[in-house]
Amino acid sequence: MNNSIFKQTLTLIALLFGFALSAQDRGNVSGTIVLSDNTPAENISVALKNTNYSAVTNAKGHYEIKNVKVGEYTIRVVSVGIKTVEQNIAVAAGQTATANITLNESQEELNEVVINGGTNRYSKQEAVSSSRIPLKAIENAQVSNVVTQQLMKDQLITNQDDALKNVPGLYQMWGATGRAGDGGSYYVSRGFTTQALVRNGVAGTVIANNDAANIEYIEAIKGPSATLFGSILTSYGGLINRVTKKPYDRFGGEVNFQTGSYGFNRGTVDVNTPLNADKTALFRLNAATTKSESFQDTGMSKNFFFAPSFTYKFSDRLTATIEAEFFNQDATGLNLIYLGDSPSNIGIHNAADLNYDFKRSMNGSNFVTQTKSRNFFATFNYKMSDNWTSQSILTSANNEAAGPGTWLYLLANNQMSRNAWGFEGSSNAVEFQQNFTGDFKIGSMRNRMVIGGDIYHTKGYYLITYLPGFQWTFDTVDYTGSIANYNAFNQHTIQNMLDGSDSFYKGSSDYSTNSVYVNDVLNITPRLLVSAGVRFDNYENRGSYDAASNTRSGAFSQNAFSPKFGAVYQIVEDQVSLFANYQNSFKNVVNSYAGSTDPNVNGAVFKPEHANQFEAGVKANAFNNKLSGSVSYYNIEVENIVRTDPSNPISSIQDGTQLSKGIEAEITASPIEGLNIIAGYAYNDSKLTKADAGVNNLRPYTAGPQNLANFWVSYKLPENTIKGLGLGVGGNYGSESLIYNQNTLDSDGNVTGRDTFVLPSYTVLNASVFYDQPKYRVTFRVNNLTDELYFNGYTTINVQAPRTFVGGISYKF
Incomplete structure (x- = not known):
């Protein structure tokens, strides 16, 4: 990003801060709705009687009705199954009238309302x-x-x-x-x-x-x-x-047990409790243990998850939350099938044409990887004034893994090689983030902004061990028939070979970023909002450390700016809006050609890649949150992509480009009591517009399917039939996906054709039935109802699970 764009960004932000309009003859109404046990009442409709002014409470029970004409009104609070509350209020020009209301219902009673009500349970309207x-x-x-x-x-x-x-x-x-x-x-x-x-x-x-x-x-x-x-x-x-999940100020929780196909068993617990009488110290624990086997002849997973969190309210202004996540897993890796040659040489261009029994893993035993995560988080929220808050966050994410890994190479003539390596490593990422958030008036305009910064540092290492002689191939087999030595490819044999090998590679990473940013949203009018933001980022890559020579190589430092702009116009206030945005992102490019003999490559530091998005669309949240969604068109252009220099195959130039554009749509709705719907569709057209001849003007294999769709429909029977009984059905569709997409070239580099490998399109359906009561819930679900054979992947063929069944029971307290 050049200096002129940066100056324009800062100028626009300054204009947003300084621009003001005269006060209008309108005011606002806001407040908080709580239950009889003093917990927030979420998703409760609040309206001004006999008008079109309305709002829905958020997770904290807060609501706001903006741009209300001056006058006297009656606030009406209503939701399915609760007693309607009305309260008179007067709205003055340029003022916010406050109305806080307590409902007679408790949290337990409200839970029952949610079970039987018609609220849009799949929608969340905050951002x-x-x-x-x-x-x-x-x-x-x-x-x-x-x-x-x-x-x-x-x-x-x-x-x-x-x-x-x-x-x-x-x-x-x-x-x-x-x-x-x-x-x-x-x-x-x-x-x-x-x-x-x-x-x-x-x-x-x-x-x-x-x-x-x-x-x-x-x-x-x-x-x-x-x-x-x-x-x-x-x-x-x-x-x-x-x-x-966060601690809250009452005792409650849930225990759950699930069981299903292929040895699936899972237990979870969620317990929350205040630790003192005045409820300033709160504790919550979430934990889970899960064990399952693969639908293939080998494969398993066993894990344990433990997440305690503690909140202490020092005063009305200062609150601190300390959280941790502990995760242990012993599991076999994915059964990945790579293409060992071009599709034309293999003789197969579609995964559906493979004469392979996908229930065979081709492994003679479970190859188990041990994974551990130890993550810690501390958050301090301080209310500086009525208009400004401070948030300080410190995180430490620690991960480690060790174990042998396997994969398969698909070859010609029904051949498949079985391959293995050993790997271990660890990583630690520490981040400190500070945000100052303001919500204040500039004249009659509401202005919301955040000024912040963060320091992020990560360091890690990995060690790859090859089979003796820097090999990874164990053997090659015919995957269509019987395999006499099928079980010889097992963890014991491979581990013995790895233990006796002196062929290994050790790598490391050590880098940090220091950043500052600002984001501002200004209500020019109650319906028109404009936004702008910018980030300055300093990236420090300390390169790779060689312990044997006690030297470090490949270190470099870079700076980057990233701006964003946006505009929203509400055609119908708080219900329908048009929006548009410009957003920028960047990526620091690590020189992967270090060690080249070309002086233009060895030790070179590439500029950051940049992506620029232009997007426009419409959003809705209508009929008291019964219908919400969005439709948008986006166009993303990436520049400064590093590619092979056409005039020098061992060198690189940074002039590559990529274009990705498409349409995305989502809708969540609750048109009638008990019926909830969520559905989405996405179309993406992506291609490399300036790239190596083999892939130029083609869709990248990393782009996935061009068309994707998802939906889920849930219906709870009316209360006068079987209270709490419900049904659900949904699924996913994906068009075909290319995991190999290359131009074929003649000896002069001219395009003569195209070679591809396709993962076929799929439609996967799922269904569930549940019986939900205030104190317990029973659920039964079928995944992949039609038992469809389908795949995902981007360089690999990854078969997905066939039809499976799972049932669960929960007890709430």
């Missing part, structure tokens, strides 16, 4: 994380999709990967491998790979599939998001942020 300020989704110029805890309960979800199948346009390329450094699952968003590296808005890396026991909800924040989150934890397609 605090994506903007770092209190902002409704309809006010936010950026798109984010939320998977609520209620949706996860209805689907009997136990892990993050399954939960994210409810996000439009998010495709899981492969699951968690457990490897140190990159063991978490990989996804595609808007044509670019991403991982789930963010927890409550800061670093929270887990190198396995995150357990759902401690998840309150998950946000998928779309598009380049480096302005607020940096480049380390995000990708050009967006980021995934898991928001965890």
Whole structure:
């Protein structure tokens, strides 16, 4: 980003701060709705009687009705199954009238209301994380999709990967491998790979599939998001942020047991309690233990998750929360099948054409990887004034893994090689983040802003051990018939070979970022909002350390700016809005050609890559939150991609480009009492627009399917039939995906054709039935109802599970 753009960014922010309009003849109404036990009442409708003014309470029970004409009104609080409350109030010009209301119902009674009511249980209308300020989704110029805890309960979800199948346009390329450094699952968003590296808005890396026991909800924040989150934890397609459960001020909780196909057994506990009489000290514990086997002839997973959290309220102004996550897992890795040659040489171009029994793992025993995560978090919230708050966050994420890994190479003539290596490693990431958040008036305009900064440092190592002679191939077999030495490929044999090997490679990483950022949202009018933000990022890569020579190589330092702009116009205030945004992100490019004999490459430091997104669309939250959703079109252009120099194959130039554009849509609705719907669709057109001849103008194999769709429909029978009984059905569709997509070239480098390998399209359906009562819940679910054979992957063929059954029972207290 050049200086002129940076100056324009700062100028616009200054204009936002200084611009003012004369006061209008309107005011606001706000307040908090609580229950008889003093807990917040969420998703309660608040309206001004005989008008179109209305709002819905958030998770803290707070509501706000803006831009109300001066006059006297009657506030009406209503929800299914609770006693309606009315209260008179007067609205004055330029003032906010406050009305705090206590309902007669307790939390337990409200839970019963949720069970039988018609509220939109799959919708969450706040967007605090994506903007770092209190902002409704309809006010936010950026798109984010939320998977609520209620949706996860209805689907009997136990892990993050399954939960994210409810996000439009998010495709899981492969699951968690457990490897140190990159063991978490990989996804595609808007044509670019991403991982789930963010927890409550800061670093929270887990190198396995995150357990759902401690998840309150998950946000998928779309598009380049480096302005607020940096480049380390995000990708050009967006980021995934898991928001965890927090302690609250009463005793309560839940225990749950599940069992199902292929030896699946799982137990969880969620216990919350105040620790003193005045409820200033609060404690919550979430824990889970899970064991399962693979649908293939070998494969298993056994894990334990433990997440305590403690909140102490020092005063009305200062609150501190200390949290931890402990995760242990013993599991076999993914059964990955790579292409050992080009599809043309193999003679197969589609995974559906493989004459292979996918219930055979090709392993003679379980190859177990041991994974551990130890993560700690401290958050301090301080109310500086009525208009400003301070948030200080310190995190430490520690991961380690060790074990032999296996994979397969698909070859010609029905051959498959079986391969193994040993790996171990650890990583530690520490982050300190400070945010100052303001919500104040400039004249008659509401202005919300965050000024913040963070310091992030990560360090790690990995050790790869090869089979003797720097080999990894154990043998080659015919995968279509009987294999006499099938069981010879086992962990005991491979571990003995690795223990006797002197062929290994050790790598390390050591880098940090120091960043400052600002984001501002200004209500020019009650319906028109404009936003701007910018980030300055200093990246320090300390290179690789060689212990044998006590030397370090490849160190470099870079600076980058990342701006963002947005505008929202509410066609119908708080119900329908048009939005547009420009967002920027960047990536520091590590020189992978260190050691080259070319003086233009060896030791060179490339400029950061940059991605620029332009997006526009419409959002809705209508009919008292019964209908919400968004539709948008985006265009992302990436520049400064490092590619091979066409005039010198051993050198590199940084002039590559990529274009990714598409449409995303999501709807959540509760049109009638008891019926809840969530559905999404995404279309992505991605191609390398300036790249090596072999892939130029082609869709990258990392982009996933071009079309994705998801839906889930849940219906709870009316109370006068069988109270608490409900049904659910849903699924996912993905069009075909290319895991190999190359131009074929003649000796002069001219394109003569194309060689591809396809993972076929799929439609997977799931169904559930549940019986939900205030004190207990029973759920039964069928996954992959039609027993479809389907795959995911981006360089690999990863077969997915066939039809499975799982049942669960919960007791609430």
